[in-house]
């Protein structure tokens with residue numbers, strides 16, 4: 025197909041994994057001559073960040089990556105980074121009174137315990153998740169053939185048809201109840217996984233529920249040195265220009281280019297310190313959640329107007345504590361016989377934590393090692409900031425505690441209506457995909473899709489957008 029001259033300038037707002045991977049894919053598609061400006065008002069990495077405890081860094085935000093997250097895998101390979109396995113160890117589930125489930129070191133004992141308490145529901149749950157994941161993997165084939173989608177709904181429909189799309193409109197609870205899973209299994213096994221991963225319960229949509237349950241698969245990994253290294257690596261590899269400023273407004277204006285032609289462009293107005301500056305762009309990608317609390321970007325004078333986004337993001341606090349756990353809260357066993365590395369919790373309003381677990385530093389290749397005084401670093405997820413009294417309840421003694429509050433991921437409330445990807449002619453929004461599920465790989469998929477979409481729309485390749493029957497078409501095209 026014929027190609028138009030590439031755009032002169034592209035702006036990306038947000039240097040998290042979404043924005044930096046968009047820069048990488050845009051460079052691949054549009055070539056070396058386009059100038060790419062990447063705006064970031066805080067740190068490169070966004071929700072991929074580390075916290076320091078006694079000289080070591082620990083993941084504070086996005087921490088684990090699924091073995092089938094192929095974009096993340098590819099980035100790590102292309103950037104020459106190394107991986108570490110995600111911390112493992114034995115897991116227990118606490119309901120506020122007792123540990124309702126405790127893993128053993130022996131695989132066969134775990135199988136017997138699970139079958140004894142829940143029948144074959146654990147196996148059926150894994151099969152359900154695998155089926156969703158199988159369909160989800162189709163995205164990689166579509167994207168490697170350069171196909172793009174103009175909405176999150178169309179993308180999901182191309183992966184798994186009406187069934188997949190329907191998952192956005194139903195709660196995980198409804199879906200699994202319909203499939204015959206018991207209340208006991210849902211409360212004791214499924215709800216704790218939703219609490220640790222999304223700080224919510226089984227009333228989240230079934231798609232994000234399946235993504236969350238896929239974290240129970242083996243082989244989860246992370247980037248040695250910190251997942252945020254992927255973002256700085258992509259920024260460098262894409263030869264983009266980082267502007268450390270906060271974008272305030274975007275407005276469409278007619279500008280006379282060097283060719284002498286009046287052209288419609290986007291003016292991006294941003295602030296660096298107290299100074300306000302602006303620049304003009306042919307294409308703009310917004311790679312941050314659009315709401316007042318998280319990005320506060322105003323779209324000026326668009327016709328039709330770009331509505332304000334109100335998606336509510338879940339408040340979660342990550343706390344890292346180096347100390348000696350008060351195991352008596354969870355179990356009557358002596359401290360040296362406790363043996364659990366992670367405790368998840370069921371939905372119980374009396375509990376002030378969602379989960380607690382031992383973590384490795386971003387440099388540790390193996391399972392976490394205790395420090396010389398025998399203590400570990402524990403990561404706690406809670407809805408609210410922990411008080412000193414609460415930390416003292418959890419730990420017999422501690423010598424360090426750091427916390428980071430997040431507006432972490434959307435508050436899921438099906439039926440979900442995903443925001444548009446195309447906000448205006450050449451203005452794209454990536455983070456609408458989080459309404460289906462928020463994860464590093466989801467942002468990378470949205471970034472690849474937006475780069476392809478921007479490229480095809482720039483060149484008028486409408487046949488590469490929203491193609492029907494892609495799965496069948498590409499099955500025979502090897």
Ligand SMILES: Cc1cc2nc3c(=O)[nH]c(=O)nc-3n(C[C@H](O)[C@H](O)[C@H](O)COP(=O)(O)OP(=O)(O)OC[C@H]3O[C@@H](n4cnc5c(N)ncnc54)[C@H](O)[C@@H]3O)c2cc1C
Pocket residue numbers: 037038039040041042043063064065066067068069070071072084085086087088089269270271272311312313318319320321340342430431432433455462463464465467
């Ligand atoms: C506690 C926690 C745990 C998580 N665990 C996992 C996990 O284990 N695995 C996983 O896959 N995912 C996990 N996630 C989700 C994952 O981190 C996110 O889905 C992903 O990082 C989102 O990336 P993003 O680039 O789309 O957005 P962000 O990382 O939020 O990036 C947006 C960037 O835009 C910047 N920005 C905002 N407004 C402006 C403006 N006006 N001007 C300039 N810059 C602006 C922000 O500062 C930010 O850096 C977790 C998230 C949290 C919070």
Ligand SMILES: CC(C)=CCC/C(C)=C/CC/C(C)=C/CSC[C@H](N)C(=O)O
Pocket residue numbers: 085086087088089090093157160220221222235236238239403433462463465466
């Ligand atoms: C997109 C697909 C198919 C899979 C991604 C699975 C995945 C890694 C989801 C992440 C879910 C999430 C937001 C986890 C947060 S907590 C993670 C961890 N338990 C921790 O302790 O930090």
